[in-house]
Amino acid sequence: MVDYTKILQNLEFVNISTDEFTIFEWKPPRSLKSYILDLNVVKQNPVSNIFFHLSRGNMKIVHIRLENLIYTTGSNTEIQFQLLEALIEQVSKVFNETYDIDSYIKYGNFSTTVFNPFKEEINKIIKDFNSLDLVNEIMVPCRVCNTVLPITVKRSFIENSESHPVPLVYIHKGHAILCFIDKNYAVRGVELVNITG
Numbered sequence: 001m002v003d004y005t006k007i008l009q010n011l012e013f014v015n016i017s018t019d020e021f022t023i024f025e026w027k028p029p030r031s032l033k034s035y036i037l038d039l040n041v042v043k044q045n046p047v048s049n050i051f052f053h054l055s056r057g058n059m060k061i062v063h064i065r066l067e068n069l070i071y072t073t074g075s076n077t078e079i080q081f082q083l084l085e086a087l088i089e090q091v092s093k094v095f096n097e098t099y100d101i102d103s104y105i106k107y108g109n110f111s112t113t114v115f116n117p118f119k120e121e122i123n124k125i126i127k128d129f130n131s132l133d134l135v136n137e138i139m140v141p142c143r144v145c146n147t148v149l150p151i152t153v154k155r156s157f158i159e160n161s162e163s164h165p166v167p168l169v170y171i172h173k174g175h176a177i178l179c180f181i182d183k184n185y186a187v188r189g190v191e192l193v194n195i196t197g
């Protein structure tokens, strides 16, 4: 069993923003990373309901716009993007269960300090991550690396998919493999794919 709680020690920040300003921020005590410039880039993206990935030096950033809020998280390169996505999905779920955010935004005149207690919720999500059962690890052979790679897959990605097997591209060490995953997390095929962009 993979210890995701331990992997999540590589997190650098979790940020929840409106288009105007940050309403909530969590950072581990050791983190000195600044991501303000990256957050400006994130806010300029108007697309909703799609996860976006950024690589910034030795930092990985994932963001998504859901209704009125933008959720962003960053880590060092030790965490796979699917794990960061799963974390954001859980953070957004618990945040919306905890706060009637639409009312806050509609009313407008609120202090962001009301969300400070949510830092404890983030710590709890990280601590309980293994038992939340939000991700699975699959083992996929790569014929370029000549090894079997552990790949983190979000459960919501597999379970919400309209058809199976679902394709997932794993970019690593300058190349990429495309793997097809069925409902039971079995790998049904692996291809080496070309990348451009």
Ligand SMILES: [Zn+2]
Binding pocket: 142, 143, 144, 145, 146, 172, 173, 175
């Ligand atoms: Zn490889």
